[in-house]
């Protein structure tokens with residue numbers, strides 16, 4: 001198969017839209033974290049979001065309900081993201097405690113499978129942030145335009161990105177403000193920074209598509225690194241994505257994501273590269289999204305121009 005020259009300007013405009021989806025989930029997750037903040041189960045363990053209709057920029061309500069109050073490991077909850085009286089997103093959550101109690105260590109062997117390999121998975125980058133170049137800032141990437149985040153791609157994926165085969169890459173994402181700290185609420189936002197496999201389809205004549213997400217799931221794998229943890233930056237992650245299958249009808253396809261801790265912030269010098277830095281990184285969350293393709297130009301009143309001019313400034317999480 002020949003190498004395919006994509007219309008990347010359109011793909012990046014899609015990416016700007018996609019960020020909003022992660023942000024909606026982040027708002028709902030924030031509501032549930034507050035709801036659970038005085039209980040034994042304060043950490044998110046799993047979430048599922050079903051998108052029922054598109055949300056708009058403006059006021060919202062999040063209604064939270066307990067499905068099962070757990071006496072043991074987990075509490076199960078439901079939440080609705082509501083705008084103007086209409087349920088836009090339906091979510092389910094499992095909450096628990098991501099920390100390992102001391103007593104575990106005496107009652108049975110520790111079951112955690114941790115790097116280094118061969119059994120454990122390792123961060124899916126080869127290069128330290130100090131060896132990765134900043135992705136050029138694009139005004140359509142609103143977070144970047146607002147300079148709240150910086151992105152740098154591991155060069156090992158630069159070659160792979162538009163080659164025949166899966167859509168696969170891993171970016172470092174740094175929160176620009178030096179006072180920022182990673183939070184659980186931010187992980188769905190990071191898990192939504194990707195290029196869709198649909199954009200790589202060699203049969204695609206031009207990119208006039210919007211790829212709404214129908215279902216998003218995330219499993220939180222590991223507690224956030226405490227500030228000052230050796231070898232882990234406190235405001236940077238590595239966000240990996242891979243998409244492989246695309247089927248009709250509806251151009252249905254998927255994106256699999258991993259959000260990892262990162263060894264340093266984008267912009268930190270080479271002296272921050274410590275021996276064995278890859279073995280210090282942990283996968284914070286894995287995510288999966290199911291999307292469809294909607295041809296915007298074929299929609300009544302629709303136009304790809306509208307997509308490209310979406311303007312939105314996210315409040316701080």
Ligand SMILES: *[C@@H]1O[C@H](CO)[C@@H](O)[C@H](O)[C@H]1NC(C)=O
Nearest residue numbers: 039040042097099100101102
């Ligand atoms: C979570 O587990 C850790 C380790 O056992 C414990 O120190 C902490 O108090 C627990 N958190 C809550 C909210 O119970």
